[in-house]
Amino acid sequence: MRSAAxxxxxxxxxxxxxxTALSPAPAAPAEAKPFGLPFAEPPGxxxxxxxxxxxxxxxxxxxxxxLYRSGQGMHMGLDLATACGTVIVAIGDGVVRSVDGPxxxxxxxxxxxxxEGYVSFYGHLLERPALAPGQPVRxxxxxxxxxxxxxxxxxxxxxxxxxxxxxxxxxxxxxxxIDADWNRLLLLGASRQDFVRDLDAPRRxxxxxxxxxxxxxxxxxxxxxxxxxxxxx
Amino acid sequence: MRLGAFLIVLAxxxxxxxxxxxxxxxxxxxxxxxxxxxxxxxxxxLPPGGAAPAAHPAPPRPEGPSSLAPVGSAGTxxxxxxxxxxxxxxxxxxxxxxxxxxxEQLLFxxxxxxxxIAALWGVAAWPPGRPPEVVDANAGAPAGSxxxxxxxxxxxxxxxxxxxxxxxxxxxxxxxxxxxxxxQRAVWWDVSGGRADVDGLISIHGSDAFGRSPHLLTAxxxxxxxxxxxxxxxxxxxGRPLDTFPLYAAVTLDVDSxxxxxxASGLWLAEAxxxxxxRWVAYLTSLDRSHPERNGIWVAPIxxxxxxxxxxxxxxxxxxxxxxxxLLYVPMSTSDATDSIWQYDAATGTSVRLVGPExxxxxxxxxxxxxxxxxxxxxxxxxxxxxWLIDLPR
Numbered sequence: 339m340r341s342a343a344x345x346x347x348x349x350x351x352x353x354x355x356x357x358t359a360l361s362p363a364p365a366a367p368a369e370a371k372p373f374g375l376p377f378a379e380p381p382g383x384x385x386x387x388x389x390x391x392x393x394x395x396x397x398x399x400x401x402x403x404x405l406y407r408s409g410q411g412m413h414m415g416l417d418l419a420t421a422c423g424t425v426i427v428a429i430g431d432g433v434v435r436s437v438d439g440p441x442x443x444x445x446x447x448x449x450x451x452x453x454e455g456y457v458s459f460y461g462h463l464l465e466r467p468a469l470a471p472g473q474p475v476r477x478x479x480x481x482x483x484x485x486x487x488x489x490x491x492x493x494x495x496x497x498x499x500x501x502x503x504x505x506x507x508x509x510x511x512x513x514x515x516i517d518a519d520w521n522r523l524l525l526l527g528a529s530r531q532d533f534v535r536d537l538d539a540p541r542r543x544x545x546x547x548x549x550x551x552x553x554x555x556x557x558x559x560x561x562x563x564x565x566x567x568x569x570x571x
Numbered sequence: 572m573r574l575g576a577f578l579i580v581l582a583x584x585x586x587x588x589x590x591x592x593x594x595x596x597x598x599x600x601x602x603x604x605x606x607x608x609x610x611x612x613x614x615x616x617l618p619p620g621g622a623a624p625a626a627h628p629a630p631p632r633p634e635g636p637s638s639l640a641p642v643g644s645a646g647t648x649x650x651x652x653x654x655x656x657x658x659x660x661x662x663x664x665x666x667x668x669x670x671x672x673x674x675e676q677l678l679f680x681x682x683x684x685x686x687x688i689a690a691l692w693g694v695a696a697w698p699p700g701r702p703p704e705v706v707d708a709n710a711g712a713p714a715g716s717x718x719x720x721x722x723x724x725x726x727x728x729x730x731x732x733x734x735x736x737x738x739x740x741x742x743x744x745x746x747x748x749x750x751x752x753x754x755q756r757a758v759w760w761d762v763s764g765g766r767a768d769v770d771g772l773i774s775i776h777g778s779d780a781f782g783r784s785p786h787l788l789t790a791x792x793x794x795x796x797x798x799x800x801x802x803x804x805x806x807x808x809x810g811r812p813l814d815t816f817p818l819y820a821a822v823t824l825d826v827d828s829x830x831x832x833x834x835a836s837g838l839w840l841a842e843a844x845x846x847x848x849x850r851w852v853a854y855l856t857s858l859d860r861s862h863p864e865r866n867g868i869w870v871a872p873i874x875x876x877x878x879x880x881x882x883x884x885x886x887x888x889x890x891x892x893x894x895x896x897x898l899l900y901v902p903m904s905t906s907d908a909t910d911s912i913w914q915y916d917a918a919t920g921t922s923v924r925l926v927g928p929e930x931x932x933x934x935x936x937x938x939x940x941x942x943x944x945x946x947x948x949x950x951x952x953x954x955x956x957x958x959w960l961i962d963l964p965r
Contacts, residue, residue, distance in 0.1 A: 380904065382887050383857035384866035419839075421858040492815050493770040493793075495858065521953045524937045525889040525903040525910070527842030527855050530667060531936030537689040537710050540682050544666040545956060546936055564689075566680070566712055567723065567747070 373429040390417035393549025399534035415500035422491035461498035537564035649697035651962040663956035672717035715749030751803040777826035801849035894945035
C-alpha cells in the first residue's frame with residue numbers, strides 16, 4: 339500500500355527545485371528508511387495520529403522514576419493514538435520473535451525480528467496476537483489489534499511502537515527508521531510537539547529527530563537538576 | 572512588488588553584501604539594520620558573561636529595508652511584507668517561542684554556547700538582522716499571558732511580570748498556572764505528571780493573582796485549563812466528567828463562583844483553543860469508530876443558545892486563531908512538499924489560502940505562533956531548526 343505519508347516523503351524530494359533564496363531550506367530528501375507505518379489507513383482524527391513521540395518527552399520525564407525507569411527515563415517508542423480494535427500492520431518483512439514476551443506494554447505485546455538486525459515491538463495490544471514465534475510476516479500484513487494500557491479502552495487507546503536492537507537491550511528513535519513525513523504528521527491540533535527542557539542545556543533533545551538511543555537498565559538520561567516543567571514529586 | 576522583481580532586488584542586495592544564504596548561517600554577528608518603526612523592547616539584564624554569545628549570530632537580512640517598500644502594516648508599527656519569509660535567528664536555538672505582549676519580539680528560553688545560565692531571550696521581529704538579546708535572566712514559561720512567566724520553585728510557582736519586573740510566589744504546588752491578562756486572577760491544576768495527566772482526576776484551583784483565598788473550582792478526569800476568557804473572570808477548560816467513558820467536554824469555569832457551563836463535547840475532545848475575541852473555541856474530536864462523521868476539527872460559539880451547533884471544519888491540520896473569528900490552519904494531508912497557511916472565517920464559514928507552498932515553509936513539530944496583532948506568524952523551520960517569520964495578507 340502506498341500510504342499518504344510515503345507520498346509526502348516522495349514529494350519532499352521535489353522541494354529543492356521549487357524553493358527560492360527567500361524561502362527556508364527545504365527538508366532534505368529522506369534517506370532510505372527500512373520500515374513503513376504500522377497502519378494501513380492514512381492518518382487523521384478518525385484513524386490514528388501521533389500522541390507521544392520518542393525520547394525526552396514531558397510524560398516520560400514525570401515518570402522517569404517509575405514507568406519509564408527501565409528506559410533511562412525516556413519514552414522508549416512512539417505512542418500512536420488509535421481506537422481500540424484498529425488493525426496494526428507489520429512495519430517490515432520479518433519473523434515473529436515473541437507473542438506476549440518480555441518488553442512490557444501490557445496487556446499484550448508482539449515482537450518481530452527483521453533482517454536489518456532490528457526488532458519491531460508492538461505494545462498495548464487489545465488481545466493476544468494470533469501469531470506464533472518463527473512465523474514469517476511481510477510488510478503490511480495485519481498482525482494485531484490496537485488496545486490501551488489498561489485493557490479498558492476508556493483512557494488513551496494507542497499503539498506503543500518501539501524499534502530495538504537484536505538483543506532487545508537498546509531502543510532507537512523509530513522516526514529514524516520509519517519512512518514518513520513526521521513533521522507533517524504532527525500538524526494536527528493546536529499544540530506544538532513538547533519535550534521537557536533541561537534548563538542547563540535547553541537546546542538538547544528538543545526535536546522529534548534529535549533524541550538519544552536508550553540502553554535498557556542504564557542510568558537516567560533526564561534526571562535534570564533544573565527543568566521545565568519542573569520535576570514531579 | 573511582484574515576486575520576480577523582488578528576487579532581482581534581493582539577489583542584488585545579497586551580492587552587494589557578498590553573502591549567500593548558506594554562508595550567512597556561519598557568519599559572526601553583523602551590524603544591526605537601521606531601526607524602522609518602534610524600538611524593540613530593551614533588554615532588562617544580561618547573564619553573567621556579557622553580551623550576545625557567538626552562538627546567536629545575526630540572521631541573514633533577506634530584505635534590505637531601504638530598497639523595498641512595505642505593503643501595509645495592519646495594527647502594527649512595523650512594516651509588513653506579506654508572503655516573504657524572513658529568518659530571525661541562526662544556530663537552531665528556539666523551540667517553543669512565543670510573542671511578547673507588544674508583538675515586537677519573539678521570546679524563547681535558551682542557553683547559547685558559553686552562556687553560564689539559561690535565560691529568556693528575545694529577537695526583534697523588526698528590523699531584520701538584529702541578534703537576540705537577553706530579556707530576562709530567569710528562564711520562565713508563559714503563564715496565560717505574554718505579560719507573565721512562571722518558573723518552578725518547589726511547591727510554588729514564581730510568577731514574573733515581564734513589564735514591571737515584579738515577581739512573587741504562588742502556592743500552586745509547582746503545577747501549571749495561568750494568570751488572567753489583567754493580572755487579577757490565577758488558576759492552576761494539580762497534574763501529577765505522566766500518564767496521570769491523561770488518565771487521572773485533575774483538580775482545578777482558583778485564587779487571586781497572589782494566591783489569596785485559593786479554592787477548588789472543580790475536578791475533571793484528564794483536565795486541562797486552556798486560557799482565560801476576555802472577561803478575565805472565566806477560563807476555558809476541557810476534561811471528562813466520567814472516568815469510565817472517553818467523552819470529553821469543553822467548559823467555561825467561573826474563577827470566582829466555580830460555575831461551570833458546557834460549551835461542547837465529543838469523544839477524546841482535545842486541542843481546544845479560544846479565539847482572541849473570546850467568541851469561539853476550536854477543538855478536535857477523534858477516534859469515534861461508531862460515528863466517524865463526528866471526528867474532526869470543530870468551531871463552536873462560546874456564548875448564546877448556539878452551544879449545540881458547532882461547525883465542523885472541512886480540513887484536517889494544525890490550527891491557531893488569528894484575530895476575531897479568523898482561524899489559521901496548516902493542512903496535514905497535502906501532496907505539497909511545503910506547508911501552506913489558510914484562513915477560515917467563523918462568521919462566514921469560508922476559507923482562503925494566505926500563504927502557498929511557494930513560500931517554502933516547513934514547520935517543525937507543529938511549532939508556530941501568531942503575532943498578537945494577527946499580522947504575522949513565526950515558526951520553527953523543519954530544515955534548519957531556526958525561527959522564521961512571515962507576514963500575512965490582511
